[in-house]
Amino acid sequence: MLFVMLCGIGINAVDCWPLRCAKTLIKICNREEGPMDLSYGPEYEDFRSEVRTFIEKNKEKAPAPGMGMQHPGQREQEWQRLLIENGYTCRTIPREYGGYGAEPDILKTVIIQEEFTRANVNSGLSGQGIAMLVPTLLERGTEEQKKKFIEPTITGEIYWCQGYSEPGSGSDLASLRTNAYVEDGNFVINGQKIWTSSAHFADWCFILVRTEPDAPKHEGISYILMDMQTPGIEVRPLVTMTGAAEFNETFLTDVRVPVENVVGERGEGWKVANTTLKHERGMLGDPSQAMGRVESIVRILESETMDGKRLMDNPHYRDRLVAAQAKVHALKYHSMRLLTCTLKNEDPGVSRLIVKYFGTTLSRELSDIALDALGEIGSLYSGSKHLRSHGSWQWRNMFDLGLIIGGGTSQIQKNIISERGLGMPREPKVAEGK
Amino acid sequence: MEFGLSEDQRLLEDSVRRFTGDLLPLERIRELAAEKTGFSEEIWQGLVDLAAPGVIIPEEYGGAEFKMLDAMIIQEALGRTCAPVPYTGTAIMAPVALLSGGTDEQKEEWLPQIAAGDCKVGVGVTENINIREGKGITVSGGKASGDALFVIDGGPADLYILAAGKDNMVIVPRDAAGVSVEPLTTIDYTRMTCEVTLDNVEADLLGGEGGAGDAITQTIMAGRLALAADLLGAADVMIEKAVEYALERKQFDRVIGSYQAVKHMCAEMVTELDPYRSLVWYAAHAFDEVPEEAHVSTLLAKAGISEAGRFVARTATEVHGGMGFTDLMGLHYWYKRVNVDRQLLGGAEVLREEAAVAQGWIKAA
Numbered sequence: 090m091l092f093v094m095l096c097g098i099g100i101n102a103v104d105c106w107p108l109r110c111a112k113t114l115i116k117i118c119n120r121e122e123g124p125m126d127l128s129y130g131p132e133y134e135d136f137r138s139e140v141r142t143f144i145e146k147n148k149e150k151a152p153a154p155g156m157g158m159q160h161p162g163q164r165e166q167e168w169q170r171l172l173i174e175n176g177y178t179c180r181t182i183p184r185e186y187g188g189y190g191a192e193p194d195i196l197k198t199v200i201i202q203e204e205f206t207r208a209n210v211n212s213g214l215s216g217q218g219i220a221m222l223v224p225t226l227l228e229r230g231t232e233e234q235k236k237k238f239i240e241p242t243i244t245g246e247i248y249w250c251q252g253y254s255e256p257g258s259g260s261d262l263a264s265l266r267t268n269a270y271v272e273d274g275n276f277v278i279n280g281q282k283i284w285t286s287s288a289h290f291a292d293w294c295f296i297l298v299r300t301e302p303d304a305p306k307h308e309g310i311s312y313i314l315m316d317m318q319t320p321g322i323e324v325r326p327l328v329t330m331t332g333a334a335e336f337n338e339t340f341l342t343d344v345r346v347p348v349e350n351v352v353g354e355r356g357e358g359w360k361v362a363n364t365t366l367k368h369e370r371g372m373l374g375d376p377s378q379a380m381g382r383v384e385s386i387v388r389i390l391e392s393e394t395m396d397g398k399r400l401m402d403n404p405h406y407r408d409r410l411v412a413a414q415a416k417v418h419a420l421k422y423h424s425m426r427l428l429t430c431t432l433k434n435e436d437p438g439v440s441r442l443i444v445k446y447f448g449t450t451l452s453r454e455l456s457d458i459a460l461d462a463l464g465e466i467g468s469l470y471s472g473s474k475h476l477r478s479h480g481s482w483q484w485r486n487m488f489d490l491g492l493i494i495g496g497g498t499s500q501i502q503k504n505i506i507s508e509r510g511l512g513m514p515r516e517p518k519v520a521e522g523k
Numbered sequence: 524m525e526f527g528l529s530e531d532q533r534l535l536e537d538s539v540r541r542f543t544g545d546l547l548p549l550e551r552i553r554e555l556a557a558e559k560t561g562f563s564e565e566i567w568q569g570l571v572d573l574a575a576p577g578v579i580i581p582e583e584y585g586g587a588e589f590k591m592l593d594a595m596i597i598q599e600a601l602g603r604t605c606a607p608v609p610y611t612g613t614a615i616m617a618p619v620a621l622l623s624g625g626t627d628e629q630k631e632e633w634l635p636q637i638a639a640g641d642c643k644v645g646v647g648v649t650e651n652i653n654i655r656e657g658k659g660i661t662v663s664g665g666k667a668s669g670d671a672l673f674v675i676d677g678g679p680a681d682l683y684i685l686a687a688g689k690d691n692m693v694i695v696p697r698d699a700a701g702v703s704v705e706p707l708t709t710i711d712y713t714r715m716t717c718e719v720t721l722d723n724v725e726a727d728l729l730g731g732e733g734g735a736g737d738a739i740t741q742t743i744m745a746g747r748l749a750l751a752a753d754l755l756g757a758a759d760v761m762i763e764k765a766v767e768y769a770l771e772r773k774q775f776d777r778v779i780g781s782y783q784a785v786k787h788m789c790a791e792m793v794t795e796l797d798p799y800r801s802l803v804w805y806a807a808h809a810f811d812e813v814p815e816e817a818h819v820s821t822l823l824a825k826a827g828i829s830e831a832g833r834f835v836a837r838t839a840t841e842v843h844g845g846m847g848f849t850d851l852m853g854l855h856y857w858y859k860r861v862n863v864d865r866q867l868l869g870g871a872e873v874l875r876e877e878a879a880v881a882q883g884w885i886k887a888a
Contacts, residue, residue: 422801
């Protein structure tokens with residue numbers, strides 16, 4: 090619009106236009122328009138107070154926040170239904186499939202998150218079924234699949250696990266070898282999956298299986314919905330370095346699944362799975378957890394002592410804390426910038442691609458600082474009166490490493506950042522047999 | 524909710540970047556740097572034509588009355604081209620000092636001259652951050668004496684605004700009796716700091732005796748913001764140059780940018796630097812709109828971007844291999860710009876300590 094105005098002023102473009110334009114620009118820009126508006130506006134502040142009122146009125150019914158590794162029980166399911174009815178979770182899922190049926194509105198979603206976090210009240214069920222399977226079914230599922238699975242999934246009656254990774258197929262997921270042939274209207278599945286978190290209590294599994302052995306690797310995979318009660322499935326807990334069994338290995342021997350349980354066409358599974366990945370990539374970096382960690386570390390440094398002096402008075406720990414805090418603040422405003430891009434339908438390019446690598450590395454840096462500040466006490470893990478925060482800093486520190494590796498390792502992230510974000514070429518493939 | 528540059532600001536950014544980009548190709552930067560004056564009349568006049576020296580000065584004093592964020596967009600563009608102009612001292616720090624502490628007479632005397640580009644200002648506040656070699660200026664009986672080190676843009680300046688203790692700033696024309704100026708040639712030849720020595724100089728005190736305490740704080744903050752924005756521009760260009768080089772340079776029959784060892788360095792650079800763009804924007808926004816958060820945001824922005832910038836300056840040079848180390852490639856102009864931005868007005872450790880004090884975590888030393 091301004092360019093039109095500039096042309097109207099009659100600038101001679103040949104006569105060093107940038108200089109003159111910019112001069113004119115400075116003079117004519119309308120400075121009334123505020124570029125940075127960090128408030129949400131009255132309509133949204135009204136919505137915020139509605140959310141607050143709801144939370145205040147209903148919070149006694151809520152189960153404790155942060156559901157553990159178990160199937161949602163009656164209390165969780167009732168709370169989930171109440172949240173859906175009021176539009177505080179599963180907001181955009183159509184009513185015909187049991188959702189609230191609202192138009193997408195990212196600011197409202199952010200406000201809901203903020204308010205439930207602020208009140209420390211359970212914000213409803215999460216998990217891969219709700220986060221990944223439901224969006225995929227909405228986009229690629231048959232009407233029958235949508236009717237059968239979406240409502241019980243979002244209410245927590247059906248809990249899902251994800252069968253993607255295999256022992257031999259991690260970063261190179263499309264090389265997966267779990268296979269199926271068709272017999273009497275069933276896929277007969279054989280193979281092994283790994284990192285199947287929740288498989289030991291999940292009701293169903295969305296699984297990637299090679300069904301077209303002769304097709305190129307990305308075109309031979311199908312996306313299949315598998316009932317975990319089917320004979321031939323064996324789930325073994327996979328104990329991690331934290332000592333807990335956060336994951337499983339899942340062994341599949343002649344598991345028979347009706348062919349109508351494929352989502353999309355046979356052989357299209359890679360594309361179908363990428364529908365979900367697209368939703369996952371759409372997620373915003375969430376700096377609130379990192380902000381919370383900074384506050385926790387401040388409390389540690391202010392309350393703990395070493396040689397009778399507050400840890401905060403030790404310049405080493407203090408300096409590390411502030412150095413990490415600078416990154417946390419950068420992430421906070423970076424996330425606001427990304428949110429603005431989403432609202433304006435702009436592609437922030439490489440700025441979005443860096444979030445996983447930056448955020449997971451930063452989380453680990455923060456838990457490192459907490460442990461180091463606690464010194465020998467920081468190494469305690471359980472069963473001691475000297476333990477701090479139930480040993481959770483050690484658990485977080487190890488789990489942070491898991492998050493650096495999981496969901497695309499930092500090295501894979503760097504490939505994505507440099508290839509998609511900076512336009513650098515892929516590493517050429519090494520020819521077979523060399 | 525909107526966090527980002529407005530349409531107007533993007534146009535401003537685009538215009539200033541075109542202007543500096545056209546006037547400052549590498550060969551021109553090389554010629555100007557060789558002069559070691561930190562000043563190019565041509566570029567400065569261009570900025571004057573842009574109305575840039577008066578960017579934050581109110582209209583009543585002949586300025587454009589823009590916001591600090593707009594001023595930072597210009598500063599970033601100058602960092603991107605290693606522009607040899609005294610913008611930080613003249614257009615950012617001096618106006619902030621005068622506006623936050625000056626008397627009406629002082630504002631009327633100096634701000635219109637600054638806005639018109641007729642007065643270049645060197646600003647000295649280093650001793651109010653940390654004192655080295657026992658330097659500093661004292662005022663007694665209306666006369667100022669002492670040394671101010673690392674006066675920002677002091678080389679080409681016509682006027683100096685120098686802190687003298689915690690509560691005073693003196694306004695001293697360069698040609699006043701008793702003023703001597705010694706250039707301090709840093710690794711960065713595109714800007715020139717200096718040491719200003721005053722020997723019993725008739726002192727015009729900003730805002731009168733003891734009236735500049737708040738102005739000093741604001742001036743330091745504005746200067747730090749500007750250095751962070753300048754560093755952002757210079758480091759961002761270094762990443763672009765590294766990626767560009769990695770896509771051209773071939774070894775073992777492949778462009779080196781196809782090796783993960785090299786492209787991961789590029790990914791690390793952009794990941795370290797890019798989030799600070801948002802923090803610099805926020806700190807600049809806070810300077811005008813959220814004063815209670817401006818101080819800590821500025822400290823964290825400059826401390827953080829100084830670390831990211833040093834990493835980028837080193838890594839981008841490494842991506843260029845031996846050529847990066849040579850003068851031929853010219854990459855070192857940006858390297859030096861980044862590293863001097865880092866040191867001026869408080870290095871990362873100094874800023875972090877100040878941030879801990881500002882948040883009430885420890886008492887001031």
